Amino acid sequence: MASTEGLVPITRAFLARYYDKYPFEPLPDDVSGLTAELRSMSSDLQKEFPLTEAEGVLExxxxxxxxxxxxxxxWKNREHIEEILFLxxxxxWPxxxxxxxTAEDIEIATVLGKLQIKLQNCLKLLEAFQSKNAENVFNTVMTYMPQDFRGTIIRQQKERSERNKQAEVNALINSGGSLHDRYALLWKQQMERRQQLAQLGSATGVYKALVKYLIGVPQVLLDFIRQINDDQGPMEEQRQRYGPSLxxxxxMVLSIRLFLLLSWGRFEAKKLQKNQVAILEEAVNxxxxxxxxxxxxxxxxxxxSPFFISAQDAGSAEARRSxxxxxxxxxxxxxxxxxxxxESINSYIAWDFSLGQGKTAMDIGFSVEYINPxxxxxxxxxxxxxxSDQGNFCTCMAGCYKLIWDNSYSTFFKKVLCYKVDCIPPVADPTE
Structure with missing residues (x-):
């Protein structure tokens, strides 16, 4: 387990300095020029023939x-590439x-075959990038997690979670879901991962004690996942720097797909012209x-890109609030x-309590009981x-529970009880 001593999450100011070392050469002007030509050709087609419902949605x-x-x-680029490959x-084809x-049809077919190979390679590259990036993030996070049974549990939980998500996608496909439906589900799953992380990073009270001490999530990692995806958080610097090109x-890929869809729907009445095929080929390439x-x-x-930096590099460490x-x-x-x-089976009840200092502290009776319907x-x-009893918990089934502190045996002394109690749903995978 890598040490997090003296580290704080990356800040937007730090990323700005870091990204200064990685300028991205702007896209060539032909990207916007060809995109505009494709949209112009699509507009000409829809003027002559009314749009279908599906065409209208895409337009x-x-x-x-x-x-x-x-x-x-x-994800949007992946979706549109797959939709184009479908066409x-x-x-x-029409x-x-x-x-x-005709000779013209044979020439068009030859071009379409080349475009198909080009876009298939694109799709493989994009899929590999997303997979590798997710794996790198997971492995980096795991270096800051306990290298004992807890790390094994986290890995198993992640694998189980991903199998469940894939099963959900497979069920959608088997039920006849469209490519758009599949990508809508994939993005929904991605947002669910983020929501789980945000909830974990914002944990308070005994819930925070549970994920810190039971699961072993370091405080700096909780801070990182709490703020990393904020609208004005560190990743906004990335969006400002590199977003416009993407x-x-x-x-552009959406314009390619729209033009191809409209062309296929009108091909029998208005075949693709040679100059249109040339523009399409140039745009895809x-x-x-x-x-x-x-x-x-x-x-x-x-x-x-680092996840964590020293407090000195960040300017100052974030103040801790108990x-x-x-x-x-x-x-x-x-x-x-x-x-x-x-409400949910396999939830936790967690508690943390101590007695006030002084003569009245001594000890106190404590028990937890379940009451069925x-x-x-x-x-x-x-x-x-x-x-006292700090950071303790028990797993439980759904129903009513009572935590009872008992001072009935005492004849003279009151007890000053300081406590936290939380009901915690099944803990989300902290690395997703």
């Missing part, structure tokens, strides 16, 4: 700005083009080469109870006497 998307997030643009499959009854490529250049560049940037404990006085001869409702009680944690 409206093409008129909207690309997503702001880098990774969402990567480029011979079985999805009927007359499949027959290749946004242009997203717009340029898109493929520039996307490859961008992916290789951003892959290098990501691979070398969570507030609740406090109550338990008179002599009395008990104090906290009731919790647990019929009112029957089951002792979960047997009664014992404690001075």
């Amino acid at each position: 409206r998307e093409a008129d909207c700005p690309p997503p702001h997030k880098i990774d969402q643009n990567m 480029l499959e011979r079985s999805h 009927r007359s083009l499949q027959e290749q009854s 946004y242009c490529l997203t717009t 340029l898109y493929a080469s520039e996307l490859e250049r961008f992916i290789k560049f951003i892959g290098e940037v990501f691979a070398n 969570d507030d404990y609740k406090e109550t006085i338990i008179p002599a001869g009395k008990t104090y109870e906290v009731s919790l409702m647990v 019929s009112g029957e009680k089951t002792m979960i944690l047997p009664y014992r006497r404690y001075e």
Whole structure:
């Protein structure tokens, strides 16, 4: 387990200095020029023939700005490449083009075959980049996690989580879901991972104690995952620096797909002209080469980018704030109870308590019991006497639970009890 002593999460100011060493050479002007030509040709086609519902949806998307997030643009590029490859499959060509009854049709078919190979290579490159990037992040995070049974559990939990997500995708495909449906699900799953991380990073009270001490997540990692995806957090510097180039490529591939879709729908009435095929071929070739250049560049940037830096490099360490404990006085001869409702099986009840200093501290009885819907009680944690009990927990099934501090045996002394109690749902994978 790598030490996090003296480290804080990367800051936007630090990334700005880091990215100064990695300037990206701007896209050639032909990217915007060819994109504009494709949109002009698409506009000409839709003027002559009304848009279908599917064409209208795609046309409206093409008129909207690309997503702001880098990774969402990567998913969008993958989706549009796959959709174009679907249109480029011979079985999805217009009927007359499949027959290749003219020299022009044969020439178009030859060009389409070359474009298909080019975009298949693009898709493989993009898939490999996303997979490698996710694996690098996971491995980097794991270097700061305990290298014992907890690390093994985290790896197993991640593998199980990914199998479940893939099963969800497979079920969608088997039920007839479209490519768009599949990518909508993939992005939804990605956002769920982020939400889980945000919840984990923002943990307070006993929940924070649980993920820090039971799971072994260092405080600096909790701080990192809490703020890394904020709208104005460190990654905004990345979006400002490199986003515009990727946004242009997203717009370009969408324009390629829109033109091809409209052309196929009108091919029998208006065949592709030679100059249109030339523009399409030039656009796909340029898109493929520039996307490859961008992916290789951003892959290098990501691979070398740090997660954590020294407090000195960051300018100052973020001030730590301790969570507030609740406090109550338990008179002599009395008990104090906290009731919790647990909704999900395999949830946790966690607690952290101590007694106030002085003559009244001594010890106190403590137990945890479960009450089923019929009112029957089951002792979960047997009664014992404690001075304090920090960061403890128990797993449980759904139902009502009571935590009971007992001062009934005392005749003279009240107890000043400082405590935290949380009901925690099944803990999310802290590395997803």
